[in-house]
Amino acid sequence: MCTLLTNLMLxxxxxxxxxxxxxxxxxLWDELEREFGLKSAAAAYPHFSYQVxxxxxxxxxxDTLTRLTHxxxxxxxxxSGLGIFTGDSPTLYITxxxxxxxxxxxSHLWKRLSKTGRGIxxxxxxxxxxxxxxxxxxxxxxxxxxxxxxxxxxxRSFNWNIHIDNVALVLDAQGDRDQWIRYPLQGxxx
Numbered sequence: 722m723c724t725l726l727t728n729l730m731l732x733x734x735x736x737x738x739x740x741x742x743x744x745x746x747x748x749l750w751d752e753l754e755r756e757f758g759l760k761s762a763a764a765a766y767p768h769f770s771y772q773v774x775x776x777x778x779x780x781x782x783x784d785t786l787t788r789l790t791h792x793x794x795x796x797x798x799x800x801s802g803l804g805i806f807t808g809d810s811p812t813l814y815i816t817x818x819x820x821x822x823x824x825x826x827x828s829h830l831w832k833r834l835s836k837t838g839r840g841i842x843x844x845x846x847x848x849x850x851x852x853x854x855x856x857x858x859x860x861x862x863x864x865x866x867x868x869x870x871x872x873x874x875x876x877r878s879f880n881w882n883i884h885i886d887n888v889a890l891v892l893d894a895q896g897d898r899d900q901w902i903r904y905p906l907q908g909x910x911x
Contacts, residue, residue, distance in 0.1 A: 731842075731894040732777050734786070734834055735768040737903060738855070739884045743767045746815075746855060749874070753858050756873060761860030765898045768889070769798075769817050769853045771830045775840025782890055785833050786904045794908035795886040796822055802879050803871065804854060806845070811867050815879050817853035827851050830888070 738746065746767035753759040799818045806812040817823070831848050835841060845852045858870060886906050893900040 731773055731775060731891075732779075733770050733773040733891045733894065734782070734830060735770045735889050735891055736885045737766040737768045737887055737889050737901070739886070742881060742883045745881075746857070749857055752873070753870060757858075757862075757866050757870060759858045759861050759866070759870075762856045762858050762862075764856075764894070765896070765901050766889070767855060769855050770846060771827050771888075772834050772838065772846055773842040773894075774838035776838070777834075777890075778837040779890075779892065781837045782834060783902070785837075786888055786890060789830065789833065790888055790904040790906050790908075792908045793826070793888075793906045794910040795884060795906045796826070796910070798823055798853070798883050798885055800855070800879050800881040800883065803857075803874060804852075805867070805871075806852075809864070810860060811862055811864060812859040813857045813862060813867065813870055813874075814854035814859075815857060815881075817855060819851065819853055823853060824851065827853070 737743070743766060747763075750759075750763045750767075753762070798820070801816050801818050804814050804816040806814070828848055841847075844850065845854075857874070862870065887903050888906065889904065890902045891900065892902065
């Protein structure tokens with residue numbers, strides 16, 4: 722499993738993008754579906770993930786996120802272009818720059834959430850190899866389609882500044898929006 726909460730009954734903790742960037746990503750998902758028939762990357766909300774697991778102790782995670790988001794302040798992330806996770810079934814994504822703040826925030830979440838997660842996915846999400854990203858195509862993107870998808874999107878600017886004001890608990894990656902519980906970041910920026 723890489724990049725997106727899509728296969729099986731997976732749970733996770735993510736940040737949902739602001740409305741402007743949700744709209745942009747949803748437009749890209751629609752375009753990739755029209756051009757290549759790609760559907761599997763579309764989720765209930767455009768997001769990037771901090772942790773993906775097979776199962777959480779949900780009440781414990783809810784309580785933990787309530788406490789953590791009470792003091793955590795909203796922040797910005799920056800994207801820097803397209804990226805690819807290689808393999809037989811490649812993943813095309815927008816790269817989220819891994820800033821010092823984002824790395825510390827991820828580490829803080831990871832330490833607390835890992836106490837209850839079962840079947841934790843560390844590839845691309847673990848503290849030592851965290852690759853924050855916004856998935857554009859995964860699962861149904863073929864190696865043959867990959868160059869054409871990159872060609873379609875390659876001339877566009879993905880230098881975005883995204884305001885992050887939430888953390889969300891995803892109870893069912895294949896579920897709709899009611900399976901995503903959003904916790905606003907309520908702290909005061911320094």
